[in-house]
Amino acid sequence: MNEIAQELNRQIQQENPHIYELLSDLGKDLYFPKGILTQSAEAKQKAHRYNATIGIATEHDQPMFLPVIQETLINYDPKNLYPYAPPAGKPELRHLWREKMIKENPSLKEKSFSNPIVTNALTHGLSIVADLFVNENDPLILPDKLWGNYNLIFGIRRGAKSITFPFYTKDGTFNTAGMKEAILSKKDHGKAVLLLNFPNNPTGYTPNEQEASEIVDALREIAQQGMNLVVVTDDAYFGLFYEDSIKESLFAKIANIHPRILAIKADGATKEDFVWGFRVGFITYACEHPAVLTALENKTLGIIRGTISSASHPSQTFLINALQSTEFEAQRAEKFELLKKRACRVKQILDQGDYNDAWGYYPFNSGYFMCLKLQGVKAEALRLHLLEHYGVGVISLGDNDVRVAFSCVEEQELKQLFDLIYQGFKDLIGQKI
Ligand SMILES: Cc1ncc(COP(=O)(O)O)c(C=O)c1O
Numbered sequence: 001m002n003e004i005a006q007e008l009n010r011q012i013q014q015e016n017p018h019i020y021e022l023l024s025d026l027g028k029d030l031y032f033p034k035g036i037l038t039q040s041a042e043a044k045q046k047a048h049r050y051n052a053t054i055g056i057a058t059e060h061d062q063p064m065f066l067p068v069i070q071e072t073l074i075n076y077d078p079k080n081l082y083p084y085a086p087p088a089g090k091p092e093l094r095h096l097w098r099e100k101m102i103k104e105n106p107s108l109k110e111k112s113f114s115n116p117i118v119t120n121a122l123t124h125g126l127s128i129v130a131d132l133f134v135n136e137n138d139p140l141i142l143p144d145k146l147w148g149n150y151n152l153i154f155g156i157r158r159g160a161k162s163i164t165f166p167f168y169t170k171d172g173t174f175n176t177a178g179m180k181e182a183i184l185s186k187k188d189h190g191k192a193v194l195l196l197n198f199p200n201n202p203t204g205y206t207p208n209e210q211e212a213s214e215i216v217d218a219l220r221e222i223a224q225q226g227m228n229l230v231v232v233t234d235d236a237y238f239g240l241f242y243e244d245s246i247k248e249s250l251f252a253k254i255a256n257i258h259p260r261i262l263a264i265k266a267d268g269a270t271k272e273d274f275v276w277g278f279r280v281g282f283i284t285y286a287c288e289h290p291a292v293l294t295a296l297e298n299k300t301l302g303i304i305r306g307t308i309s310s311a312s313h314p315s316q317t318f319l320i321n322a323l324q325s326t327e328f329e330a331q332r333a334e335k336f337e338l339l340k341k342r343a344c345r346v347k348q349i350l351d352q353g354d355y356n357d358a359w360g361y362y363p364f365n366s367g368y369f370m371c372l373k374l375q376g377v378k379a380e381a382l383r384l385h386l387l388e389h390y391g392v393g394v395i396s397l398g399d400n401d402v403r404v405a406f407s408c409v410e411e412q413e414l415k416q417l418f419d420l421i422y423q424g425f426k427d428l429i430g431q432k433i
Helices: 003-015 017-022 025-029 036-046 091-104 106-110 121-133 150-156 176-184 209-224 250-254 290-307 313-324 328-351 379-390 411-429
Strands: 117-119 139-143 161-165 191-197 228-234 261-268 281-286 359-361 369-374 395-397 401-405
Touching: 003 017, 003 025, 036 379, 036 395, 091 106, 091 117, 091 281, 091 313, 106 250, 117 121, 117 290, 121 150, 121 228, 121 261, 121 281, 121 290, 139 150, 139 176, 150 161, 150 191, 161 176, 176 191, 176 209, 209 228, 209 250, 209 261, 228 250, 250 261, 250 281, 281 290, 313 328, 328 411, 379 395, 379 401, 379 411, 401 411
Parallel strands: 139 161, 139 191, 191 228, 228 261
Antiparallel strands: 117 281, 261 281, 359 369, 369 401, 395 401
């Protein structure tokens, strides 16, 4: 059992053993991990200069937002705000999101897939996947660069056994061979859940066309060998593709490729439309048989009804309004360009070679983040040092990796941010610049 969970249990037991006895097995296992949120909370206190920890985007010292959403908040009809929304979400929103999915993923035109069902954003969509498809000890296969919350969603809540494989090959491409090997290591189990997240948190990497085709071929081959696969694409940062990567979701490429493969797309407005607190996401299934899609939809509704009952109505209304606005695309494109410029500027700064003795960086081409790979200094030590001495917040991941959210730092400030990180590195390694 996790140490933090043990400590929480000890405290409850000490104060009132009866309450401890009342806890379910899951209740005993649960804890709030010291992860990105804890590091972000510290940064909120101390990172008075740059806070590059958080998974949102900012601009002019406030959250980035689309005027089509912000400017209309006083204009809504009460009937579109106050009543319950249906458990599956507002039909109009589901329809609009489906249309958007097809427009942005042209391969989906020929595929059979469900209507998106509204979730309380992506975390909830992923937890529905866990509830529907993961039994205790079922393998969850995922690359070793990952969003830490998967552990709570799949591991702690449902008892999935995580099997990770190295994200990159030596050449800095996506490691499809490692993925295939990891899945096939569980062949005797008969089934596995594969979880892929592109643009990736934390690396900011999305595969190119060739890598994507290799992933699809590998999955098809595994299915042909008789293994059943749930392939979940976590498309939280969908659309933020800046360079030579695929521009469609892998969901579109994996949908309907083999009867033993169930492709599931978890996506939402959270990151793509800069509405993190609205909590609107979607879960979508791909299968050639409409009856299966209907049954899965009904099972999903069962979970929604039994947990949150229905998602927020106002948030769905705001999103409908935005999706229908003629200015929506242009405003999104504007924010896209802004984030793309930041990503390119980061690469330019790092490629100047000023910091080569301190770190390398993992290939990135998309999303909100990029990751440094430190040489000779521990990531957590550098994070704390930067907070204490320079008012700079970054996220430490494992021993050597530092995640920098360029989504939260203005383009013209990026050079100084990396200079300060370098300064902090040099302090720790005991040299002066
Ligand atoms: C990869 C990834 N998936 C899912 C989420 C959760 O998204 P939401 O806020 O929509 O639940 C995040 C949030 O940071 C994320 O980085």
